[in-house]
Amino acid sequence: MPETMSGLEAALAEASSPTWTQRIRAGRDLASFAEVPEAGEALVGLLLDVEDTAVTRQTAEALARVGTVAAMRLIALAVADADDNQADWLQTGVCDAFVGPDGVPDLAVVCGELARDPEEAVRQGATAVSAWADDTRR
Template sequence: MMSGLETALAEASSPSWTQRVRAGRDLASFADVPEAAELLVGLLLDVEDTAVTRQTAEGLARVGTVAAARLIALAVVEADGNQTDWLQTGVHDALVGPDGVPDVAATCAKLAQDQKEAVQRAAAAISAWTDPAPASGPPQSC
């Protein structure tokens, strides 16, 4: 019988989007395991279904570790505009979820010293996603 990690690793490459979604959620807690990390970045950048991107980003944001945040940042570096929107939505889903979530901005701040400058920039962008203030400027009056 396969362990939970082995099952999730196998599901990550499934043709079924529902199995890939499950794999993203299940693998999130293994963000610091190299073989899981590689697959998680692939799931974050899933080209076939945005639900996989969104749910994997949410799962990693809920884990809240530096390793998990770094994987989201690595995906942001490679993502196209549509994928970035779904990554942001997944992070937002974690923030507004009923169970609460670790401080994503504080976790991303720890990536400011990452060896890759692109990861540093992406982590700053993710941190900005967590800011409740509107990014489009000051509120306008009616």
């Protein structure tokens, strides 16, 4: 089995852990697999974690740092389903990605692509994420 797949499987297992620190690690580890359907499903669950806002925040930051269309689409989907508290922590996570030393990809370009997504929830979420990115850069 290729090492990346064993890493993916281990992270998928951690995503459903009762321990919040393991779920955070899963969010970080799964972010680079955002285009893999099983990982995407687990990541949306972590973005909308009902037990710990740190999981939401750290997963959103990890996905924003990846910055691909697949990664940002998952954040947009989560934003569409988030309650106000979850949305605040999603926003904080996305904004955290901007203050790191590595910077992040140009999320405005990615959100622009997502604004044309066939799924309305993705379009709405991408609009919110784009606004967060704009506010952070000011």
